[in-house]
Every structure is written in structure tokens, then in C-alpha cells.
Amino acid sequence: MGFMRSEMQDKSIEFSMDTPLEGVKIDSIDVIHVIFKVEEEYGATVDMAPDSKFATVGEFVNALIDFIPADKKVDA
Amino acid sequence: MNPHWVDVTGRGVISSAGFSIADFTSTIMSGRTMIGDITDICNDVRFTNGAVIRNFDANAHFDERTLGNLDRFSQFAAVAGRQAVAEAKLADAGIDPARIAVIIGTANGGGDILEEGYQRIYEEQRKPRPLTIPMSMSNAPASRIAKEIGARGPVFGVSSACASTNHAVMMGLMMIRSGLVDVAIVGGTDSCGYASYFKVWDVLRAVSPETCRPFSTGRKGLIIGEGAGVLVLERAGQAAARGVKPVAHLAGGGMSSDAGDLIAPDSSGMAMAMRAAVADAGVAPDQIAYVNAHGTGTVANDRSESSAINEIFGGNRERISVSSTKSIIGHAMGASGALEAMATIAALQTGVIPPTVNFTSADPECDVDATPNEPRQREIEMALSNSFAFGGLNVSLAFARAQG
Numbered sequence: 001m002g003f004m005r006s007e008m009q010d011k012s013i014e015f016s017m018d019t020p021l022e023g024v025k026i027d028s029i030d031v032i033h034v035i036f037k038v039e040e041e042y043g044a045t046v047d048m049a050p051d052s053k054f055a056t057v058g059e060f061v062n063a064l065i066d067f068i069p070a071d072k073k074v075d076a
Numbered sequence: 077m078n079p080h081w082v083d084v085t086g087r088g089v090i091s092s093a094g095f096s097i098a099d100f101t102s103t104i105m106s107g108r109t110m111i112g113d114i115t116d117i118c119n120d121v122r123f124t125n126g127a128v129i130r131n132f133d134a135n136a137h138f139d140e141r142t143l144g145n146l147d148r149f150s151q152f153a154a155v156a157g158r159q160a161v162a163e164a165k166l167a168d169a170g171i172d173p174a175r176i177a178v179i180i181g182t183a184n185g186g187g188d189i190l191e192e193g194y195q196r197i198y199e200e201q202r203k204p205r206p207l208t209i210p211m212s213m214s215n216a217p218a219s220r221i222a223k224e225i226g227a228r229g230p231v232f233g234v235s236s237a238c239a240s241t242n243h244a245v246m247m248g249l250m251m252i253r254s255g256l257v258d259v260a261i262v263g264g265t266d267s268c269g270y271a272s273y274f275k276v277w278d279v280l281r282a283v284s285p286e287t288c289r290p291f292s293t294g295r296k297g298l299i300i301g302e303g304a305g306v307l308v309l310e311r312a313g314q315a316a317a318r319g320v321k322p323v324a325h326l327a328g329g330g331m332s333s334d335a336g337d338l339i340a341p342d343s344s345g346m347a348m349a350m351r352a353a354v355a356d357a358g359v360a361p362d363q364i365a366y367v368n369a370h371g372t373g374t375v376a377n378d379r380s381e382s383s384a385i386n387e388i389f390g391g392n393r394e395r396i397s398v399s400s401t402k403s404i405i406g407h408a409m410g411a412s413g414a415l416e417a418m419a420t421i422a423a424l425q426t427g428v429i430p431p432t433v434n435f436t437s438a439d440p441e442c443d444v445d446a447t448p449n450e451p452r453q454r455e456i457e458m459a460l461s462n463s464f465a466f467g468g469l470n471v472s473l474a475f476a477r478a479q480g
Contacts, residue, residue: 039203
């Protein structure tokens with residue numbers, strides 16, 4: 001969630017796991033940056049296309065968490 | 077006015093000679109060279125000088141998020157584009173976005189981000205930055221300008237080494253003449269002030285170990301420069317409705333290919349481009365009074381270009397002035413045509429021919445009046461701006477003083 005906020009164009013937008021992804025106004029470039037940060041921070045290999053479709057913030061975040069190695073998931 | 081001509085209604089520039097048309101023109105006309113020491117960037121090549129941009133404050137022009145997605149050559153082009161659009165008063169002009177083209181040339185693409193990427197991959201054993209591809213692509217500057225102004229028509233990059241700008245300008249000229257678009261935002265950009273770029277030029281042995289002396293005895297090669305220039309082109313008279321007068325006319329242009337040596341210049345190809353430009357402008361050669369030469373400062377280019385100029389213009393030194401502003405701002409590669417178009421237009425506007433500085437004495441093999449060292453007062457109506465590229469690609473643009 002923190003990575004998402006850091007990449008959002010409008011950081012004043014409040015959001016939760018249930019917020020529709022389109023509601024947080026992130027574009028394809030932001031998605032790539034978020035994926036990259038997850039890979040760098042957690043040593044993960046995120047095998048996800050940047051144009052993957054997710055309905056909510058939660059779906060996107062959980063999809064990313066799936067790629068994080070088990071021993072590092074507690075930090076995420 | 078010839079109905080084939082189009083108006084130049086806006087200009088913008090980022091260069092070692094200044095970040096505005098006013099500063100650029102003042103520097104060019106004063107003949108104060110911007111060539112200086114580059115050993116803090118690269119100190120193990122056979123040359124020590126360049127004309128690099130030192131104090132461009134990107135943070136003053138872009139927010140942090142945007143800046144993280146724009147390589148330096150796109151930053152230059154975007155800021156130059158804003159200046160050009162402002163001068164042309166294009167914002168809120170009511171132009172159909174689908175009829176606005178943006179065509180920006182670049183020789184190198186995003187070399188800075190590629191250099192950083194290679195460093196991360198091979199030295200630091202890290203991943204490259206995630207947007208290395210969209211930041212380095214040659215159409216990134218055109219896409220950025222289009223995004224900023226909402227242009228929805230033909231938008232693309234052009235890459236033909238040192239003729240990139242002039243090819244981009246030709247595309248815009250043809251699109252307006254054909255009726256495909258109402259406005260064409262054209263120009264060129266290149267960022268060249270990084271170590272690996274100096275190194276690859278070093279091994280080509282084309283860079284001067286001291287300075288740039290076009291058409292002069294003792295010339296030893298080019299000096300690497302960088303920057304961006306953007307022009308707004310539109311159908312003649314169109315801008316009058318919003319109270320904008322053209323700063324000059326783009327009267328025509330000519331393109332040719334040597335179909336020969338990859339790097340050695342060919343005088344006949346240069347002459348073909350100039351002859352075609354004059355014909356396309358619908359004028360006679362004796363109406364051209366100034367040639368802003370490609371004038372790299374290499375022995376071969378300047379000799380070949382002098383020969384071509386004399387072939388087209390009859391070898392009349394008294395009638396035609398020639399100069400190379402590369403002696404002041406270096407060779408900005410894909411942006412060189414853009415910066416030199418600004419110098420050419422400035423000469424038409426001010427009645428002053430910018431000088432070729434660092435000139436020591438005339439080379440008998442360069443039998444042209446190269447406007448040595450001092451600017452010259454001379455009212456001119458028409459001028460050519462030449463760009464000749466590796467790969468044997470030649471483009472000459474014909475500009476005319478604004479009428480009315």
C-alpha cells in the first residue's frame with residue numbers, strides 16, 4: 001500500500017483495499033514502478049504484465065504479495 | 077509570397093548558449109564560444125573540450141514524478157517545446173488536436189538512461205531502471221510534447237544522425253503543404269554530455285583535441301555539443317487570426333543521399349540537397365545571401381561543403397556569406413539543425429550574420445567567406461541551413477525573412 005501511495009500522481013486520494021483501482025489514478029507507468037519496488041525491496045520476481053487487470057487495490061496488492069518469497073511476507 | 081512557403085510562428089531552445097531565444101541569439105551574435113573543459117566528465121580521451129549544458133535545472137521545469145520518467149534529451153525538448161508553443165500562442169488557439177503534428181529528431185535517443193542502465197547491470201549487478209525502454213526511445217521527446225499540448229495528430233521521432241532535425245522539419249513542411257495538418261511542431265534534441273558518448277567519439281578520431289575552427293587553417297575536428305530546438309510551423313497566414321506574426325518563413329527544403337561512404341562527406345550530395353532546397357523554395361540561387369553551414373570543423377566536411385556551396389552559388393565570395401555556429405555551440409548532433417535554424421532565423425530577423433569564431437586564417441581549399449571571428453551587419457532576405465549526416469544523408473532548409 002505504501003509503494004502505491006508513493007507512486008500515485010495525486011497523493012491526497014484516500015484509499016483502502018476495497019477502493020476500485022481506477023479510483024487511485026495510477027497509470028501503466030506507476031504500475032511498473034510499484035512492481036519494480038516490490039522486486040527490489042523483497043527480492044521477488046514479479047511475473048505480472050503491467051496491463052494486468054485488477055478491480056480493486058486489494059486485488060492488485062494481494063497479487064503482488066503472492067510473488068513475495070514466504071520468508072519475507074511478514075514484512076510486506 | 078510563394079504559396080508553397082509556410083510560417084514559422086514559434087521557437088524554443090535549450091543550449092549551451094542559453095535557455096531562451098533571446099539569450100541564444102545574443103550569445104551567437106556576440107561570437108562568445110561556449111566550448112569549455114569537459115575533463116570532469118571524462119578525462120581519458122584525446123580531447124578535453126566540449127560545449128555541454130551545465131546549469132539546466134530540470135527541477136524548475138518538472139515535478140519529481142514526471143522527472144523520474146523523462147530522460148535528459150526529452151527534458152530539453154519539452155522545455156524548448158513550451159517556449160515555442162508560448163511564442164506561437166498555440167494554447168487555446170482552437171486548433172483541432174487531430175491536426176497538430178509533433179515530429180522531433182534525435183541522433184542518440186536517451187543515452188543518459190542507457191548509460192545508467194549499463195552501469196547498474198554490469199558494474200553494480202542490479203536491474204536497470206524499470207522505465208529504461210520508454211525513457212530512451214527516440215520518440216520519447218515527441219510523445220512528451222504531444223502529451224503536454226494534447227496533440228493527437230501524427231507524432232513520431234526521426235533519427236538520421238546529424239540531419240535528424242532537418243528531416244523532422246521536412247516532414248512538418250510536407251504535412252502542412254499537403255493539408256494533412258494545420259500545425260507541425262518540429263525540431264531536434266540530443267543529450268551528449270556523458271562519458272561513454274565522449275569515448276565512442278574518441279575512437280572515431282573526429283573530435284578536435286583543442287577547439288572547433290570551421291573553414292579555417294589548422295582545424296582539427298568537431299567539438300561535441302548538445303541541446304534542443306523546437307519550431308512551430310503552420311500554414312501561411314493562419315496565425316494572423318490570433319494576432320501572431322511569423323518570425324520567419326520556411327520556404328522550402330531539399331534532401332539527398334550520397335549512397336556511398338558511411339562517414340566521408342560527398343560534395344555532390346551536399347550540392348544536391350542545397351540545389352533542391354533553392355528550387356523547392358521557388359527562388360533563384362542569387363536570392364540566397366547566407367548559408368548557415370554544417371561546418372563541423374573537420375578537414376573533409378568543410379572542404380566538401382565549400383566546394384558544394386561554390387557549385388550552387390557560383391563561387392561569388394562577395395555575394396554570399398557563410399558561417400558555422402558550431403564554433404560557438406559545438407556540434408549538437410541530432411539537435412544541430414534545430415539550433416542552427418534558430419541562428420539562421422536570427423540572422424534574417426536582425427540583419428546580422430553570426431560569426432565563425434576560432435578562425436585563424438583562410439584555407440585555400442575552403443574558398444568561402446566564412447564570416448571569420450566577427451559578426452557582420454548584412455540585411456538578408458533568404459538563407460539556407462545545412463545539415464549533413466553520417467550515413468551520407470543531406471538536408472538543406474531554406475528560410476526567408478518574415479514579410480508583412
